[in-house]
Amino acid sequence: MSEALIIDACRTPRGIGKVGKGALxxxxxxxLASTVLRAIAERNDLNTAEIDDVIWGTSTQRGAQGFDLGRxxxxxxxxxxxxxxxxxxxxxxxGITTVNFATAQVASGMEDLIVAGGTEMMSLTASMADPNxxxxxxxxxxxxxxKLHPQTQQGxxxxxxxxxxxxxxxxxxxLAVTSQARAARAIEEKRFDKSLVPxxxxxxxxxxxxxxxxxxxxxxxxxxxxxxxxxxxxxxxVDDSGATFGSLIEEKYPQLKDGWTHVHHAGNSSGVVxxxxxxxxxSPAYAEKKKLKPRARIVATANMGDCPTLMLNAPVPAAKKxxxxxxxxxxxxxxxxxxxxxxxxxxxxxxxxxxxxxxxxVNGGAMALGHPIGATGSILIGTxxxxxxxxxxxxxxxTMCAGGGMAPAxxxxxx
Numbered sequence: 001m002s003e004a005l006i007i008d009a010c011r012t013p014r015g016i017g018k019v020g021k022g023a024l025x026x027x028x029x030x031x032l033a034s035t036v037l038r039a040i041a042e043r044n045d046l047n048t049a050e051i052d053d054v055i056w057g058t059s060t061q062r063g064a065q066g067f068d069l070g071r072x073x074x075x076x077x078x079x080x081x082x083x084x085x086x087x088x089x090x091x092x093x094x095g096i097t098t099v100n101f102a103t104a105q106v107a108s109g110m111e112d113l114i115v116a117g118g119t120e121m122m123s124l125t126a127s128m129a130d131p132n133x134x135x136x137x138x139x140x141x142x143x144x145x146x147k148l149h150p151q152t153q154q155g156x157x158x159x160x161x162x163x164x165x166x167x168x169x170x171x172x173x174x175l176a177v178t179s180q181a182r183a184a185r186a187i188e189e190k191r192f193d194k195s196l197v198p199x200x201x202x203x204x205x206x207x208x209x210x211x212x213x214x215x216x217x218x219x220x221x222x223x224x225x226x227x228x229x230x231x232x233x234x235x236x237x238v239d240d241s242g243a244t245f246g247s248l249i250e251e252k253y254p255q256l257k258d259g260w261t262h263v264h265h266a267g268n269s270s271g272v273v274x275x276x277x278x279x280x281x282x283s284p285a286y287a288e289k290k291k292l293k294p295r296a297r298i299v300a301t302a303n304m305g306d307c308p309t310l311m312l313n314a315p316v317p318a319a320k321k322x323x324x325x326x327x328x329x330x331x332x333x334x335x336x337x338x339x340x341x342x343x344x345x346x347x348x349x350x351x352x353x354x355x356x357x358x359x360x361x362v363n364g365g366a367m368a369l370g371h372p373i374g375a376t377g378s379i380l381i382g383t384x385x386x387x388x389x390x391x392x393x394x395x396x397x398x399t400m401c402a403g404g405g406m407a408p409a410x411x412x413x414x415x
C-alpha cells in the first residue's frame with residue numbers, strides 16, 4: 001500500500017439556506033460545486049485530463065441536485081471530459097466518505113489524482129418540501145424496516161439522547177455559545193481565508209465571499225429565550241397507526257415514556273445553509289512527478305454503525321475505531337472536529353472520550369457556521385488542515401454522525 005496525500009482544500013462560504021434570504025440560494029447546485037472544482041484546479045495548475053475521478057457527496061439527490069452532481073459540476077467547471085465523476089450519499093457523512101473513498105483508491109495504487117468533496121443546497125431542499133406533510137422518517141415508510149429498527153427525525157433523536165444521558169439545557173446552550181464565540185474569533189482572525197473561495201453570479205458580480213450564518217455575540221440569555229422545537233415534532237403522527245416521531249423511539253427505549261427532556265432549539269442545532277467544498281488527493285509518485293507540495297497525509301479512515309433509532313451516537317465508536325486502525329491514542333490527536341449536528345452530539349462526544357475542550361471544534365462548528373449536509377465533512381477536513389498549519393500541530397481527527405446511525409471518521413497528519 002502507498003499513501004494518499006492531501007495537496008489542497010478549498011470551500012465556499014456558507015450562505016443562509018432559505019430562498020429569498022440566502023445569498024447563494026438562487027445559484028444552481030452544479031454552479032456552486034463547479035466554483036470549488038475550478039478553484040482547486042486553478043490553485044494547483046492541474047491538467048484536468050489527468051484527474052482520475054471526482055468523488056462527490058450530496059445527500060438530497062433530487063431536482064437540480066440529481067443527475068450525478070459530481071460529473072456535471074466537473075463539466076461545468078471546464079474539466080477535461082476524461083475526468084469522470086460519481087456522486088454518493090451517506091447522509092451527513094457524505095463529505096468525509098468521499099475523501100475516505102478517494103483515499104482508498106489512491107493508497108491502493110488504483111488511481112493517482114482525485115478530487116473529493118461535496119455540495120448541498122439546503123435552500124433547494126427546503127423549497128422542494130411539502131409544508132403540509134410531516135418530516136420524513138429515515139425508513140421511507142417501509143413497515144418491515146420500521147419493525148426492525150424504528151427511525152425517526154434527527155432532532156427528536158437529539159432530545160432522546162439528551163434525556164437518556166442526563167445532559168441538560170444549560171450544557172447544550174453553553175456549547176452553542178462557545179461555538180458562536182469561536183467562529184467569530186476565527187472569522188475576525190481570518191483563520192478560514194486560506195481555503196475560502198468567493199462565489200460569483202453568472203454575470204460576474206459577487207454573490208458571497210464571507211460566512212452568512214453566524215450570530216456573533218450570542219449569549220446564554222439570548223438562547224434562554226428560544227423555545228424548544230422537537231417536542232412539537234415528537235408529537236406529529238408518522239402514519240395512520242397512531243405512531244408519532246416520539247413513540248417510534250419509545251418502542252426501542254421505553255424508559256423515555258417516563259418523560260423527555262427537550263433541550264434543542266434553533267440556537268443549539270446546526271444551521272440550514274448552502275455550501276460546497278473540495279479536496280485534492282494525490283499519490284506520492286504523482287505529487288513528486290508534478291511537483292505538487294503535499295499539505296497532509298491521510299493516516300487512517302474508518303466507518304462505524306450504531307443504533308439507527310437513536311441515530312446520532314456513532315461518532316464515539318467511529319473515533320475509537322479509527323484511532324485503533326492508526327495505532328494511536330486520543331493523546332496523539334492535537335485537534336478534533338465533531339460535527340455539531342445538534343449540541344448534544346458534540347457534548348456527548350467530549351464527555352465520552354474525556355477530551356480537552358480546548359482541542360475540540362476550536363473554530364466553532366455547525367451551530368454557528370451551518371451544516372450543508374453533503375459538503376460539511378469535506379469542509380471540516382479542510383478546516384482542521386488549515387488549523388494544524390496555523391498552530392504548527394501534527395494530527396487531527398474528524399468525524400460526524402449520519403442518518404441511519406452511522407459515522408465515518410478520518411485522521412490526517414500535517415506534512
